Amino acid sequence: MGDDTPYLLDGTHWSGPTGIPHLLLAHLGYTGVALLCGIAIALPVGLYIGHTGRGSFLAINAGNAGRSLPTLGLLMLMVTLMGLGFLPVLIALTVLVIPPILTTTYAGLRNVDRSAVDAAVGMGMRPWQVLWRVEVPMALPVMLGGLRSAALQVVATATVAASVGLSGLGRLLIDGLSVNDYGRVVAGAVVVAVLAIVLDLGLGLVQRYVVSPGVSGRGLRRRGARASAERLDPDLL
Amino acid sequence: MITFEHIRKQFPDGTVAVDDLDLELPSGKITVFVGPSGCGKTTSLRMINRMVEPTSGRILVDGEDVLEKDPAVLRRGIGYVIQHAGLFPHRTVVDNVATVPHLLGRSKKERRAAAMELLERVGLPTAFADRYPSQLSGGQQQRVGVARALAADPPVMLMDEPFSAVDPVVRDQLQQEFLRLQSELGKTIALVTHDIDEAVKLGDTIAVFRAGGHLAQVGTPQELLERPADDFVRDFVGRDRGFRGLSFESAASLPVRPLGEVGGARLVLDDSGRPVCWEGPGVRGGSAPVEGTFTAHDSLRLVTDLALSSPVATAVRVDGAGRADGLVPHHDLVDHLAARRAPA
Numbered sequence: 001m002g003d004d005t006p007y008l009l010d011g012t013h014w015s016g017p018t019g020i021p022h023l024l025l026a027h028l029g030y031t032g033v034a035l036l037c038g039i040a041i042a043l044p045v046g047l048y049i050g051h052t053g054r055g056s057f058l059a060i061n062a063g064n065a066g067r068s069l070p071t072l073g074l075l076m077l078m079v080t081l082m083g084l085g086f087l088p089v090l091i092a093l094t095v096l097v098i099p100p101i102l103t104t105t106y107a108g109l110r111n112v113d114r115s116a117v118d119a120a121v122g123m124g125m126r127p128w129q130v131l132w133r134v135e136v137p138m139a140l141p142v143m144l145g146g147l148r149s150a151a152l153q154v155v156a157t158a159t160v161a162a163s164v165g166l167s168g169l170g171r172l173l174i175d176g177l178s179v180n181d182y183g184r185v186v187a188g189a190v191v192v193a194v195l196a197i198v199l200d201l202g203l204g205l206v207q208r209y210v211v212s213p214g215v216s217g218r219g220l221r222r223r224g225a226r227a228s229a230e231r232l233d234p235d236l237l
Numbered sequence: 238m239i240t241f242e243h244i245r246k247q248f249p250d251g252t253v254a255v256d257d258l259d260l261e262l263p264s265g266k267i268t269v270f271v272g273p274s275g276c277g278k279t280t281s282l283r284m285i286n287r288m289v290e291p292t293s294g295r296i297l298v299d300g301e302d303v304l305e306k307d308p309a310v311l312r313r314g315i316g317y318v319i320q321h322a323g324l325f326p327h328r329t330v331v332d333n334v335a336t337v338p339h340l341l342g343r344s345k346k347e348r349r350a351a352a353m354e355l356l357e358r359v360g361l362p363t364a365f366a367d368r369y370p371s372q373l374s375g376g377q378q379q380r381v382g383v384a385r386a387l388a389a390d391p392p393v394m395l396m397d398e399p400f401s402a403v404d405p406v407v408r409d410q411l412q413q414e415f416l417r418l419q420s421e422l423g424k425t426i427a428l429v430t431h432d433i434d435e436a437v438k439l440g441d442t443i444a445v446f447r448a449g450g451h452l453a454q455v456g457t458p459q460e461l462l463e464r465p466a467d468d469f470v471r472d473f474v475g476r477d478r479g480f481r482g483l484s485f486e487s488a489a490s491l492p493v494r495p496l497g498e499v500g501g502a503r504l505v506l507d508d509s510g511r512p513v514c515w516e517g518p519g520v521r522g523g524s525a526p527v528e529g530t531f532t533a534h535d536s537l538r539l540v541t542d543l544a545l546s547s548p549v550a551t552a553v554r555v556d557g558a559g560r561a562d563g564l565v566p567h568h569d570l571v572d573h574l575a576a577r578r579a580p581a
Binding site: 113118122137211 | 286288308309313317319321323328329337340369370382385395
């Protein structure tokens, strides 16, 4: 630690296959693929359970069980079973994504105002139309909340990939620890944290655009407010 | 016309909600299903658009068996209004109203034009079109609910407690406008309520249900109030049915006295002959305003109420221009009410 230049400010750490941009991209790649796989599994199941009300025990139990699995332990088990590679990492991270997506999709749909659903059916919407035109738009804030928490968890946990020889920002932590370079460890932690915050802000922005103002209350004058009073409600995101 | 033929509904847990219901709902009229909770009135209503499937029996809408139709297609042809409106919070008012036209594949322009016209029809300013339901009051939401049910101009409307979630003042207003709308549109309407007053006010025909899904009585409001079929209906209609029955009797044949002194008080008129107040030693404080008047077209119920609440126990009749033209002291009213019951 003779060099006083902080790790992140040293230009040599920003290029090449061990440079921060490269690690960041790999990290984002793991995160994205795990999120997509988790969504592909949890979303249809959650939609089915939430729409029909059938198998809700599955949503609740899978949610609880999934949350209590230690990711690192699961990863080691997978590596033992199938050897090194991306697949064990993907499985371990996907298991992390499923519970929040599944439970929020289910809970979001279940909490949709029953009278709106009754009206939708009574006016002649088919089950598929009820789901996509009424239930999902109304459940969207809760569902996106689940996506955001899944994304945060995965982006933080994807550092485990480095422990089984893969890339990603975990490299800074693992390699830093192995050579007692705490500057590098702190740099890794900071980059992961910043990445998590940026990702969450980005998803928050997406949420603003895809959730109807009628549901989020954003930018709506409250009932009774006069037309001249352009009152916005800052409490509602 | 909607016809129930031997309709029975037994739920999987064994409860019989409706038992052997035979009922005809005439075209262009409002038929009210009324009864205590658990009497099967809502279940019966929901069987018309197959939100509930009957265990046995047939329901015909204009001669066609509803059970032979695709439920979704059937429902698009039947207006549906529910208690809390059930608006879609994520859609604007105009999009809510255009729901069924959208399902029927009408063009966006056509949908919007039709929806705008309906908003005006139900008494909402078109400025509300692009608001969201959360920005509306309960009464306004219910108007949107009615507009939405009317959007595809269905011949039949089902209304499940449409006015019971709003406060009494708004409810009264909505009921009045609903009757005005119905007089223009002439839909075949089935309306569920637990409120006998609402049933009497809105119904052309009232079907009184009793627990277990049996019909206790079917008749016009007047028949129900004057000749309840049994103790159940008598109890359900309530103690003051005699008074409420006066709603159906016209004040046209009521004898009036010429304007003059009544009980130590004199009716003061303004320059154009409209009643202003009572004055004289017979009035507490020397003077009291005339708070209401009736015309020959009003009901005996109104006259009775006016006589009872008048400071000198006298109702004031006015002509079409609001000029006082006669007085009805309460003892004259009592004599008239007694005489109409006496044998000829």
